[in-house]
Amino acid sequence: MKIQKLLIIGISVSATIFLSQCGPSKEVKELMKRANETIGVIPDKMPGSESDTGDKLALGKKLYFEKALSKDNAISCNSCHNLENGGNGTDNQSFSTGVNGKKGGRNAPTVFNAGFHIAQFWDGRAENLMAQAKGPILNPVEMAMPDADAVVRKIGKMPEYAELFKKAFPGTKDPVTYDNLVSAIASFERTLKTHDKFDEFQKGNAKALNSAEMEGLKTFLDTGCTNCHNGPLVGGNSYRKLGLVNAYETRDKGRYLVTKDEADMYVFKVPSLRNVTKTFPYFHDGSISTLKDAIQKMGWHQLGKKLGDEDIGKIATFLNTLSGN
Ligand code: HEC
Ligand code: HEC
Structure with a gap:
């Protein structure tokens, strides 16, 4: 009886060790897939x-x-x-x-x-x-x-x-x-490109991000930030209105100045969030000094959401993984 029990414990322990060496869990693989589908790795070469x-x-x-x-x-x-x-x-x-x-x-x-x-x-x-x-x-x-x-x-x-x-x-x-x-x-x-651990993660290295960073990524995806901040630069690929849901106070008319089209009033290029932890202060008017404040304002003005401190913290933890050299 005792020997049988020990045997079962032994087998389950080795199975766990085996599985953990087998690669990422199903959840992590799922998250990697979602990230790759909405964001993706920065290409090696710049166009031109x-x-x-x-x-x-x-x-x-x-x-x-x-x-x-x-x-x-x-x-x-x-x-x-x-x-x-x-x-x-x-x-x-x-x-x-x-x-x-x-x-x-x-x-x-x-x-x-x-x-x-x-x-x-x-x-x-x-x-x-x-x-x-x-x-x-x-x-x-x-x-x-x-x-x-x-x-x-x-x-x-x-x-x-x-x-x-x-x-x-x-x-x-x-x-x-x-x-x-x-x-x-x-x-x-065209030689000025960044490398970061988020891309290592997207390429399949599950250990590149710790569990808090993965949780942050999930919150970023679930909150709707990637409606606009998507593609390999986590932005940089579209123009959107600043103050889409709740108006943002600014005198800068944005893309309207270029196109003279009323629909482009207060529309700006969605900035890339690669390296964003380091590129403070934020927004076209440089009026936002902290990343957490920028995240809170984005939630409110772009998505109509009052994000709590916990979610803001999680998103900030994820955005920090986009810092590279
Ligand atoms: C006095 C400060 C200043 C100098 C000098 C300057 N820039 Fe800029 N640069 C800015 C500002 C401010 C903007 C944003 C202006 C805007 O969007 O209307 C900008 C925008 C840019 C952008 C666009 C980035 C983006 O995400 O859209 C690039 C690229 C750039 N500058 C490269 C250069 C290069 C190359 C030089 C030298 C030939 C240069 N800048 C000189 C202040 C400067
Ligand atoms: C509807 C489109 C949209 C959504 C959704 C959105 N953003 Fe933005 N984001 C923008 C635009 C446009 C700007 C540029 C603001 C400006 O011109 O001042 C911006 C700017 C930012 C900046 C400042 C970057 C810089 O370099 O100044 C951060 C950080 C940011 N967004 C994070 C987020 C986060 C986090 C979320 C989700 C909570 C989010 N955004 C949701 C469109 C969006």
């Missing part, structure tokens, strides 16, 4: 990167950090989209400071993963990275150069650039053009 050469990247990287691209030689792309010392591609300010301390009217989004978005800027007014990069250099509250010709003349006079442009654009007679300059910056930006 096929034709990026090492020489073009090297030029683009130098230009990204080039303060001579601003009127007072004090501001580079990196001033507002910091990549140094583990920078997350933003300045963590509500509004950025450009030439002569001038402030813009919108929060600077991160440059990480930007090349995967449907379009650039909060209102999507630039169709791609190249079109985007033409903006800040000539924007009076950002880098404030008077016009494209002035930029080309200034950079064209700097001896260190002659060789770099020639290598990046071989076979062209006058490689220093505004289009080539922003095209090189765009190539460099």
Whole structure:
């Protein structure tokens, strides 16, 4: 009798050990499947990167950090989209400071993963990275150069650039053009991708997330956040009205400024939530300083839900798994 009991215990213990080595439980597999269906892994390559050469990247990287691209030689792309010392591609300010301390009217989004978005800027007014990069250099509250010709003349006079442009654009007679300059910056930006443990999880590594993080993922999916924040960037792929259910107070008319279509009033690009823990403050107006506050406001304005502290905490725990390097 005793021996039989011991045998049964022995068998069940080894069965448990065997099963736990067998891979994730049914629930975890189910969650992985849901995540992959609504979100998915960030692709390896950004669209357009096929034709990026090492020489073009090297030029683009130098230009990204080039303060001579601003009127007072004090501001580079990196001033507002910091990549140094583990920078997350933003300045963590509500509004950025450009030439002569001038402030813009919108929060600077991160440059990480930007090349995967449907379009650039909060209102999507630039169709791609190249079109985007033409903006800040000539924007009076950002880098404030008077016009494209002035930029080309200034950079064209700097001896260190002659060789770099020639290598990046071989076979062209006058490689220093505004289009080539922003095209090189765009190539460099196409290398700015993040890796995080949520993608490890989606690829099948059940241990990449702990149980609290999985619980958070489930809450994020169940609450309806993925109505808008979906696809590999957890956003970045559609435009939606801010204040869809309960109005949000803002003077910024969003995408209406681009399309002049009444239906686009207060419509913004749904931001990507990859790396969101690090890219505070939040919203186009940079008015929300904590992630928990952003989640609470999203629940109310976008879904008409009064989320409790517990759910907000769970969602924040999940969003933290989207932080990568
Ligand atoms: C003075 C600060 C400042 C400088 C300098 C600056 N940016 Fe920005 N950047 C911003 C702000 C603010 C926005 C958002 C503006 C908007 O949406 O209308 C933005 C938006 C962007 C976006 C769009 C991201 C998205 O999610 O839509 C990219 C990409 C970008 N900048 C790259 C650059 C590059 C490349 C340079 C250098 C050529 C540069 N920026 C210079 C402040 C700055
Ligand atoms: C109906 C669409 C929609 C739904 C549903 C939605 N969001 Fe958003 N979300 C947006 C839009 C649009 C913005 C940009 C707001 C702005 O322009 O200021 C945004 C912004 C955010 C931001 C700020 C990101 C940043 O970089 O500034 C966070 C965080 C966020 N959402 C999380 C959530 C969470 C969590 C949920 C679920 C509780 C959720 N969202 C539900 C559309 C939506």
